[in-house]
Amino acid sequence: MYPPPHAYAPVPAPAPKPPRRWWQHPALIITALVLLPPVGIALAWTSQWERTQKILATVLSGIWFLIPLLSDPPKEAEGKGKAQTTAAASASPTPSTSPSPSPAQTAAPTPSAEPLMPSAVGWPYAQAEKTVEELIDGELKALSAYADVALPADHGTWLVCFQDIAAGTGLAPQSAAPAVHLVAPGTNCPAAPGTDLRPKPAAPSAAPTTAPTTAPAPDEDETGGSGGGGGNVSYKNCTAVKAAGAAPIRRGDPGYARHLDRDGDGVGCES
Numbered sequence: 001m002y003p004p005p006h007a008y009a010p011v012p013a014p015a016p017k018p019p020r021r022w023w024q025h026p027a028l029i030i031t032a033l034v035l036l037p038p039v040g041i042a043l044a045w046t047s048q049w050e051r052t053q054k055i056l057a058t059v060l061s062g063i064w065f066l067i068p069l070l071s072d073p074p075k076e077a078e079g080k081g082k083a084q085t086t087a088a089a090s091a092s093p094t095p096s097t098s099p100s101p102s103p104a105q106t107a108a109p110t111p112s113a114e115p116l117m118p119s120a121v122g123w124p125y126a127q128a129e130k131t132v133e134e135l136i137d138g139e140l141k142a143l144s145a146y147a148d149v150a151l152p153a154d155h156g157t158w159l160v161c162f163q164d165i166a167a168g169t170g171l172a173p174q175s176a177a178p179a180v181h182l183v184a185p186g187t188n189c190p191a192a193p194g195t196d197l198r199p200k201p202a203a204p205s206a207a208p209t210t211a212p213t214t215a216p217a218p219d220e221d222e223t224g225g226s227g228g229g230g231g232n233v234s235y236k237n238c239t240a241v242k243a244a245g246a247a248p249i250r251r252g253d254p255g256y257a258r259h260l261d262r263d264g265d266g267v268g269c270e271s
Helices: 026-035 036-047 053-069 073-091 103-107 125-133 218-223 238-243
Strands: 141-144 160-163 181-185
Touching: 026 036, 026 053, 053 160, 125 160, 125 181
Parallel strands: 141 181
Antiparallel strands: 160 181
């Protein structure tokens, strides 16, 4: 017999894979990738996985490993500290173990709050000046409470009667310009600043200037002696004037009197 014309070469059998070691077990590698990413990555590359699986496992394990490193550790430490403080406070209710703020911390004002104007009434000026000028950048202005009393150069012992800025008002340190009104020790405060300590006597009113200029003096009216002549002539009534032929009698005529001029127009016994 003849051999077949087309003979095929036999296909070689695939090479057998090496036996899998215990550290190449998939469960062990996955556990290491989660708990210990560097060890898991090393085991993954020594395993019999395909290259794509090894790269994917390396990337995911690397991300899992970097997440804790990129987080904010101070906040975590702060949270742990608060948890420990809370646990300690709940476990030990005695006041001695709970932290208490120091007086300096509770009494310190906030930097943004404005200082308040103190009540300086009744203080010596030296005390008011020291207290107020510690709160502002300028100076405390001193004025005399009395308008007719000059303020001496040395007025540190003078007492404060009034202050221009009310107590409790906020002071802007850069622009505040408070002022106080002072009196000498032993002197009472006035009712209002700018009052005279020794008021001047009032000037007498000029009576002649306020009196009517047209009103005649009583003695002239009654006696008729206003420059008309006959200073001794007088009439009892208008009947006597008419009988003497002097009606109507005018102011300045002999015998003119106010009782003869009823309406006061300067002409008497007109009818």
